[in-house]
Amino acid sequence: MKTGVFICHCGLNIGGVVDIPKVLESLSDYDSLGYVTDYRYMCSDPGQQLIKDAIRDKGLTGVVVAACSPAMHESTFRRVAEVAGLNPFRCEMANIREQCSWPHRGEPEKATEKASAIIRASLEKVRRNLELSSLSIPVTRQALVIGGGIAGMQAALDIADAGYKVTLVERLPYIGGHMAQLSETFPTLDCSQCILTPKSSEVGSHPNIDLFTNSEIHAISGYVGNFNVTIRRRTSYVNWDVCNGCGLCMEKCPVKRDSDFELGLAKTKAVSIAFPQAVPNRPVIDSEVCRHFTHGKCGVCEKVCPVGAIDFEQEDTFVDVKTGAIIVATGYDLHPKTKVGEYGYGVVKDVIDGLEFERLNSASGPTQGEIRRPSDGKIPKEIVFIQCVGSRDEENGYPYCSKICCMYTAKHARLYKHKVPDGQPYVFYMDIRAGGKGYEEFVQRTIEEEGVLYLRGRVSRVFEENGKTVVFGVDTLSNKKVEIYGDMVVLATAIIPSHGQTNLARLLKISTDEWGFLSEAHPKLRPVESLTRGIYIAGCAQAPKDIPDSVTQAGSAAAKVLALFSSDTLSHTPEVAFVDEELCRGCGLCIEACAYDARTLDVRRGLAVVNEVLCEGCGACQVACPSGATFQRNMDTAQVMSMIDAVI
Amino acid sequence: MVYSYFPGCTLRAKAKGFDSSALASCKVLGVRFLELQEWQCCGATFPLQIDNSFPLVSPARTLASAKKAGRKLVTLCSACYNVLKRTNHVLREDLDKREKVCAFIEEDYFGDVEVLHLLEILRDKIGFGSLAAKVVSSFRGLPVAAYYGCLLLRPPDEVGIDDPEAPKVLEDFLSSLQCQPVEYPYKTECCGSYVALRPGELTVSPSRLIVESAKSRGAKVIVTSCPLCQFNLDYAQSENVARGEKAVPVVYFTQLLAIALGLGEEVLQFDGHIVPPGLIFQAAGVGGVGA
Numbered sequence: 001m002k003t004g005v006f007i008c009h010c011g012l013n014i015g016g017v018v019d020i021p022k023v024l025e026s027l028s029d030y031d032s033l034g035y036v037t038d039y040r041y042m043c044s045d046p047g048q049q050l051i052k053d054a055i056r057d058k059g060l061t062g063v064v065v066a067a068c069s070p071a072m073h074e075s076t077f078r079r080v081a082e083v084a085g086l087n088p089f090r091c092e093m094a095n096i097r098e099q100c101s102w103p104h105r106g107e108p109e110k111a112t113e114k115a116s117a118i119i120r121a122s123l124e125k126v127r128r129n130l131e132l133s134s135l136s137i138p139v140t141r142q143a144l145v146i147g148g149g150i151a152g153m154q155a156a157l158d159i160a161d162a163g164y165k166v167t168l169v170e171r172l173p174y175i176g177g178h179m180a181q182l183s184e185t186f187p188t189l190d191c192s193q194c195i196l197t198p199k200s201s202e203v204g205s206h207p208n209i210d211l212f213t214n215s216e217i218h219a220i221s222g223y224v225g226n227f228n229v230t231i232r233r234r235t236s237y238v239n240w241d242v243c244n245g246c247g248l249c250m251e252k253c254p255v256k257r258d259s260d261f262e263l264g265l266a267k268t269k270a271v272s273i274a275f276p277q278a279v280p281n282r283p284v285i286d287s288e289v290c291r292h293f294t295h296g297k298c299g300v301c302e303k304v305c306p307v308g309a310i311d312f313e314q315e316d317t318f319v320d321v322k323t324g325a326i327i328v329a330t331g332y333d334l335h336p337k338t339k340v341g342e343y344g345y346g347v348v349k350d351v352i353d354g355l356e357f358e359r360l361n362s363a364s365g366p367t368q369g370e371i372r373r374p375s376d377g378k379i380p381k382e383i384v385f386i387q388c389v390g391s392r393d394e395e396n397g398y399p400y401c402s403k404i405c406c407m408y409t410a411k412h413a414r415l416y417k418h419k420v421p422d423g424q425p426y427v428f429y430m431d432i433r434a435g436g437k438g439y440e441e442f443v444q445r446t447i448e449e450e451g452v453l454y455l456r457g458r459v460s461r462v463f464e465e466n467g468k469t470v471v472f473g474v475d476t477l478s479n480k481k482v483e484i485y486g487d488m489v490v491l492a493t494a495i496i497p498s499h500g501q502t503n504l505a506r507l508l509k510i511s512t513d514e515w516g517f518l519s520e521a522h523p524k525l526r527p528v529e530s531l532t533r534g535i536y537i538a539g540c541a542q543a544p545k546d547i548p549d550s551v552t553q554a555g556s557a558a559a560k561v562l563a564l565f566s567s568d569t570l571s572h573t574p575e576v577a578f579v580d581e582e583l584c585r586g587c588g589l590c591i592e593a594c595a596y597d598a599r600t601l602d603v604r605r606g607l608a609v610v611n612e613v614l615c616e617g618c619g620a621c622q623v624a625c626p627s628g629a630t631f632q633r634n635m636d637t638a639q640v641m642s643m644i645d646a647v648i
Numbered sequence: 649m650v651y652s653y654f655p656g657c658t659l660r661a662k663a664k665g666f667d668s669s670a671l672a673s674c675k676v677l678g679v680r681f682l683e684l685q686e687w688q689c690c691g692a693t694f695p696l697q698i699d700n701s702f703p704l705v706s707p708a709r710t711l712a713s714a715k716k717a718g719r720k721l722v723t724l725c726s727a728c729y730n731v732l733k734r735t736n737h738v739l740r741e742d743l744d745k746r747e748k749v750c751a752f753i754e755e756d757y758f759g760d761v762e763v764l765h766l767l768e769i770l771r772d773k774i775g776f777g778s779l780a781a782k783v784v785s786s787f788r789g790l791p792v793a794a795y796y797g798c799l800l801l802r803p804p805d806e807v808g809i810d811d812p813e814a815p816k817v818l819e820d821f822l823s824s825l826q827c828q829p830v831e832y833p834y835k836t837e838c839c840g841s842y843v844a845l846r847p848g849e850l851t852v853s854p855s856r857l858i859v860e861s862a863k864s865r866g867a868k869v870i871v872t873s874c875p876l877c878q879f880n881l882d883y884a885q886s887e888n889v890a891r892g893e894k895a896v897p898v899v900y901f902t903q904l905l906a907i908a909l910g911l912g913e914e915v916l917q918f919d920g921h922i923v924p925p926g927l928i929f930q931a932a933g934v935g936g937v938g939a
C-alpha cells in the first residue's frame with residue numbers, strides 16, 4: 001500500500017490559515033506514505049497533472065487530496081485518479097477548507113493541527129477502501145415538467161425539440177402562467193401576449209408534448225431515470241376530446257362569477273374559458289357556482305352544446321406515467337394585499353396590486369386597456385405606485401428583494417403616462433434595483449423623460465376619503481412629509497412561492513428555503529439542480545425573477561435533462577449499504593431507519609434488501625442494525641474506528 | 649377577579665373622571681382593583697436612548713411592587729400601559745439592563761408580572777357579550793369614533809393588545825354598549841402628543857384633522873384611553889366651542905361604560921372637559937350635566 005497525499009492551498013483560502021509546510025512535516029512519520037506534496041490550486045490543470053504523474057511514477061495505490069469539500073471536487077479528483085489508472089474509489093478528499101481553514105480563520109495553529117488530523121483520518125480510510133465499480137441504472141428517456149408558465153413551457157419545448165417525449169402538467173385549465181396576464185413587458189415594452197401565444201400554441205400542438213392542464217401531481221415514486229408519476233386530471237365536466245371550443249356554452253350560461261384570470265376585475269360565467277387565446281381552448285365548469293350542481297337544475301350548456309361535450313357525471317381521472325427526469329417550474333404568487341394593514345388590507349377599492357394593473361392595462365382586459373379605477377370606473381388623474389410592499393420588510397413580510405418590481409413599477413408608471421398624458425404618477429421607492437441589460441436605462445428614462453415623480457421614502461398609510469385615495473408618506477431626500485390625495489394606488493407586492501409548493505416539494509422529496517422557494521443544489525455552480533438527482537428547478541419557483549431569467553434557467557434545466565438522456569443508462573455510486581446475509585435476522589429495523597425508501601424486506605428469505613440505486617449511503621441503517629449485518633461500502637465500522645483512532 | 653391597580657399620576661390630577669368612572673364600573677362588573685401600596689410616576693414616555701437605563705428605574709419599581717403583591721397589574725392610561733409593558737419587555741429580554749436596573753432598585757425582578765389594560769379585561773376576561781348583557785341604559789346607536797392614538801398599540805410586538813393597523817378592541821367595546829362605531833382613517837394617527845405643552849398650531853393641527861375626519865364620518869362622540877389624547881382632541885375644538893359651533897365631546901371609554909351601567913354623574917367627573925358632553929346623556933336617555 002502506497003498512498004499519496006496532495007495538499008491544496010486553495011490560494012489563500014487554506015494556505016493563508018493552515019501552515020502547510022508544518023502539515024507536510026507532521027506526516028513524515030506516517031508509514032506506507034508513498035508521496036506527499038502541496039500545490040497552490042490542486043484542481044487546476046497543472047495540479048491535476050501533478051497527481052496523475054505521481055500515481056504513475058510512484059506507483060501509488062491510494063490518493064488523499066486535502067482540499068475543499070468532496071461536494072465540490074470529489075468527482076474531479078476521482079476522475080483524475082481513474083485516468084492515471086487507479087480505481088477511483090481509492091481516491092478520497094480530506095476537507096481542510098470548509099471544515100478547517102474557514103471556520104478556524106482566527107486560530108491558525110489549531111487549524112494546522114486539525115488539518116493534519118483530518119488528513120491522517122483520510123489516510124486510514126483510503127488504506128481500507130475497496131476497489132469498487134459504479135452501478136449502472138437504466139434511464140427512461142421521457143421527461144415530466146410541472147408548471148406550465150413560461151419557464152415550464154420553455155423547458156418542455158427544449159426537451160421536446162431534441163426528440164424526447166415530455167409530459168407537461170399544469171394545474172390551471174390553461175398554460176402560460178402569469179405571463180398570460182401581463183400587458184406589455186419591460187424593458188422593450190413588447191406585448192406579452194404576442195410573445196407568449198406562439199409559444200403556447202407550439203406547446204399545445206407539439207407531437208412530443210403530452211399536455212395535462214387542469215391537473216396536478218397526485219403521487220410519485222422511484223428515482224433518477226425511473227420515476228413513476230400519477231397525475232390527477234381534475235374534472236372539467238366537459239369532454240375536451242369532443243368539445244370544439246365554440247364558446248356557445250359560455251354565452252348561454254346564466255350564472256355569473258368573478259373571473260380568476262381577471263383577478264376579480266371582471267365577471268365570467270360558471271362555464272368558462274379563462275381568456276380567448278387560452279391553450280387549450282377548452283371550457284371548465286365551476287361546480288361551486290354552476291346551477292346544475294347548486295340547485296340540481298339548469299343544464300343550459302348541455303342543451304346548447306352542438307357536439308354533446310357537457311358531461312356532468314365526469315369524474316377526476318388518474319394517469320400513470322414513467323419518466324426519467326422532472327423539472328419543477330411552479331412559479332409564484334403575490335403577497336396578498338389583504339395582509340397589508342397600512343395600505344388598507346385590500347378593503348380600499350382603488351388600492352390594487354401590480355397584476356391587477358397589468359389587467360387594467362391589457363387591451364383584452366376588463367377595461368380594454370384603458371386605465372380606469374375599480375371603484376367608479378373613472379380615469380385616475382393622480383396615481384401612486386408603492387414599491388417594496390412586503391419585500392425587504394422583515395417585520396411585516398419577507399426580508400428578500402422581489403427583484404422584478406422596481407422594473408415593472410417603472411413600466412407601469414410609464415404606460416400610465418402614455419395613456420393618461422395629463423395624469424401624474426408618483427412612485428415611492430427605497431432604492432432602485434435595475435440590474436439587467438437595458439434596465440437601468442429604462443428606469444432613468446422613466447424618471448427623466450416621462451414625467452414620473454419618484455419619491456424616495458416609505459408610505460405609512462393609505463385610506464379612502466371623499467372618493468380620494470389618500471397616501472401619507474415621506475420623501476427622505478427633501479425630508480418632507482408627503483400627503484397625496486390621489487385617485488388610485490398600485491402596490492408592488494412581494495413575490496412569494498406559489499401556494500402548495502411546499503407540499504409538492506415534500507411529495508418530490510426536494511428541499512425548500514424558509515420561505516418555500518425551491519432550493520438549488522449549489523447556489524452558484526448547480527443553480528438548476530435540486531439536491532435530489534433527476535429533479536431540476538426553473539423559474540420563479542426557485543426565486544423571484546423576470547421572464548428572461550426564467551427562460552434562461554428553463555433552457556439550462558432542459559440541457560441538464562438532455563445530458564441525462566444522452567445515454568440509456570447512468571451510473572450510481574457503489575458506496576452504498578449492503579447486507580451480510582449470514583448475519584441479518586430480518587427484523588426490519590433498517591426499513592424504518594431509511595429515509596430514502598431504499599430498504600425492503602424479502603419476507604420469503606427473511607432478509608433485508610437494499611435498493612442500491614435509492615440508497616444515499618447515509619449510514620442510518622448501519623447504526624440501526626442490532627445484528628451488525630449492515631455495512632456501508634468503503635465506510636464500514638472498522639474504517640470508522642481506525643479513522644477515529646487516527647484523530648485522537 | 650382581583651387585580652393590582654396602577655392609576656398613574658394623570659388619573660389623580662387632570663383625568664380624575666377616567667379613574668373614578670373605571671373604578672365604579674369595575675365594581676359593578678365584579679372586578680376588584682387593589683391600588684398598589686407603593687407606586688410612582690411611570691415616567692410618561694418610554695426611553696428611546698439605548699444607553700440610558702435610568703428612566704426604567706421608576707416603572708421597574710412599580711412592576712417590582714406588583715410582583716410582591718402577587719397579582720396581575722392593571723392600568724388605564726395608554727401611556728402608563730405602554731411604558732410598563734415595554735419596561736417589562738426590556739427587563740425580560742435584556743439581561744444587561746435588567747441587572748443594572750435591579751441593582752439600582754435593590755429588587756430581584758425579571759419582567760414576569762403580567763401587565764393588562766382594562767380593555768383587555770373587558771374583552772378577554774369578562775367578554776363583550778357578557779358586558780352587553782349588563783348594560784342598563786343603552787346608547788341606542790349613538791355614532792362614536794374610537795381614537796387609539798399611538799401608545800396603546802405600538803410597538804405591536806411589545807404591546808400586542810391588538811392589530812396595530814386595524815385595531816378593533818374599542819369598536820367592539822362600543823358595539824357592546826350599543827353605540828355605532830364610526831370608521832375613519834385617522835384613528836391611529838398621532839394627536840401631537842407632548843408638543844401640545846407648547847402653545848401653537850403644531851399639535852392643534854393634527855388633532856383637528858383627527859376630529860374633523862371623525863366628525864365628517866358622522867361621529868357624535870370620540871372615545872380614547874389616553875389623557876393626553878383626550879386633552880389634545882378636546883383642546884383643538886376650543887375655538888369651535890367659543891364660537892358656539894358644533895363640537896364633538898372627547899371622553900374616556902370608561903365614562904361611556906359608567907353611563908351604560910347606569911352609574912351616576914358623581915363618578916363621571918366631566919369637569920375639565922372643554923366640549924360639553926351633554927349629548928351623550930341625551931343619547932343614553934338619562935339626564936345629565938352640561939346638557
Ligand SMILES: Cc1cc2nc3c(=O)[nH]c(=O)nc-3n(C[C@H](O)[C@H](O)[C@H](O)COP(=O)(O)OP(=O)(O)OC[C@H]3O[C@@H](n4cnc5c(N)ncnc54)[C@H](O)[C@@H]3O)c2cc1C
Binds near residue numbers: 171329358547550
Ligand atoms: C405585476 C408583474 C409584472 C411583470 N412584468 C414583467 C415584465 O414586464 N417583464 C418580465 O420579464 N417579467 C415580468 N414579470 C415577471 C414574470 O411574471 C415572471 O418572471 C414569469 O411569469 C415567471 O414565470 P414562471 O414560469 O417561473 O412562473 P409562473 O408564470 O407563475 O408560472 C407557473 C405555472 O405553474 C403552475 N403551477 C403552480 N403550482 C403548480 C402545481 N403544484 N402543479 C401544477 N402546476 C402548478 C401555475 O398555475 C403557473 O401556470 C412581472 C411580474 C409581475 C407580478
Ligand code: SF4
Binds near residue numbers: 389432
Ligand atoms: S425589486 Fe425593487 S421594489 Fe421590488 S423588492 Fe426589490 S427593491 Fe423593492
